Amino acid sequence: MTARGALRLLGGAAVVLWGAFTVSFAILYLLPSDPVSIMLSQSAESLDPAQVQALRERHGLDRPLPEQYLTQLGNALTGDLGTSVTTGAPVTDLLAEALPHTAALAGLALLLAVLAGTGIAVLASWTRARWLRAALLALPPVGVAVPGFWVGLVLLQLFSFTWYVFPAVGQDGFASLVLPAVTLAVPLSATIAQVLARGLDEAWRAPYADTAFGAGASRNRVLGAHVLRNGSLPTVTLIGVLTGNLLGGTVVVETVFSRQGLGRLAEQAVTTQDIPVVQGLVLTGALVFVVAGLLADLAHPLLDPRLRGRRAAPAPRAVPA
Incomplete structure (x- = not known):
């Protein structure tokens, strides 16, 4: 750069x-x-x-x-976000206390979303069974359409109140992270799967895929070396945007599962119209969005070598008459 x-x-x-x-x-x-x-x-x-x-x-x-x-x-x-009107505590202290809980939840949710979305898109792109491809491509629209709070309530009913696998509320250890992270990951993984599947389909029809097949490369080789790398560029940008939007999703999830974090802090601050806290949360969300977008921009040259060291073309020199 x-x-x-x-x-x-x-x-x-x-x-x-x-x-x-x-x-x-x-x-x-x-x-x-x-x-x-x-x-x-x-x-x-x-x-x-x-x-x-x-x-x-x-x-x-x-x-x-x-x-x-x-x-x-x-x-x-200067880094001074003021003090909370309702509690009198410095806003930076409130953010520092809530941020680790939300970061752990958002990080696990993003990891699950990337793994699930990539798995669905790659398998749908790779398989030659039409019924399997149709079934896999039908999952993302369902994941996008289902409300997040409904997913959380269903997971609570099944895995906390019926089978007693994971705790229903609180934030005691990794087990308490699983259900909230899955709830947050469902719509994210659906969006990732939709965009990546479309990108992979376009990459399969690109000339470089035909050239690789003509050179004797196997289907798996073409998928790993060419299709997946080139077809995932829009998805990398999308993941950066989704990372910046995770804060909004944590408001519902942390409320449903009674977890402390930036989401619950935002809910309380908006309810009491605690202006310094709300502005601190907005700036935190904007900073996350900016950093995620920057990381996505830096990842593009790693996937597409043509973007490495790109320079503006020099201006043509005048030719003497």
């Missing part, structure tokens, strides 16, 4: 993070209520207007919106 390409990627990442911060700030501050009002409405104690005003001043909610925006943006650039 050239220096210009690296600067372009970093500039794009900065724009994405700034845009995520700005949009979240605008949406949250356009809501009809504010965190202090919500917090006081849930409290049994009644405060006089002077105390309410003091709370708003302490959290900077009495300042003009442009000043609040610039102050919070400047603090975010």
Whole structure:
């Protein structure tokens, strides 16, 4: 990657993070209520207007919106995401406490999704049995259509309440990760299988596959050396996008399985309109999205040698008359 390409990627990442911060700030501050009002409405104690005003001043909610925006943006650039309005804890501490739980869940879910989606697509592409191919290609649409919370409830009923294989709730050890990860992996694996199957079908019809067959290569050799490598390029980009979207899926899954993590933290922060926490979560999600996209861009040259060391074509030199 050239220096210009690296600067372009970093500039794009900065724009994405700034845009995520700005949009979240605008949406949250356009809501009809504010965190202090919500917090006081849930409290049994009644405060006089002077105390309410003091709370708003302490959290900077009495300042003009442009000043609040610039102050919070400047603090975010230095790594200070503020303090939670409802708990008073630093947002970075809340994120650091919840992130490992969600990272473990999302990592296992992504691994299962890649293995299952790749297995379905490769087997459907490789087999010559029409009935098996049709059955395999019918699975991804079902996986995409089924709601995630329904999958989680069915898994709970079967593997926790009927067969007692995995714990129903909590986060005690690897066993408690299995059902939430499978629930999160089902729609991801279906999407991966759909895109990869389409890419493999196009790769089988490409001229390089015919050339390899003409040179005497076996079907397995063509699949492993040519079809899978070239047909998986769109899927690599898709996996980067899905990785960035995993945070949204963990909200439902962590709620169904009563797990602590970024998803549950997001649910609580949105319910109480805890603006600093919500913005910290939005920035975290945007950062994950940017890093995943960057890794996908870096993986493309490994799969397609034509992308390695690509340079812009030099400008033609003038030919003297």
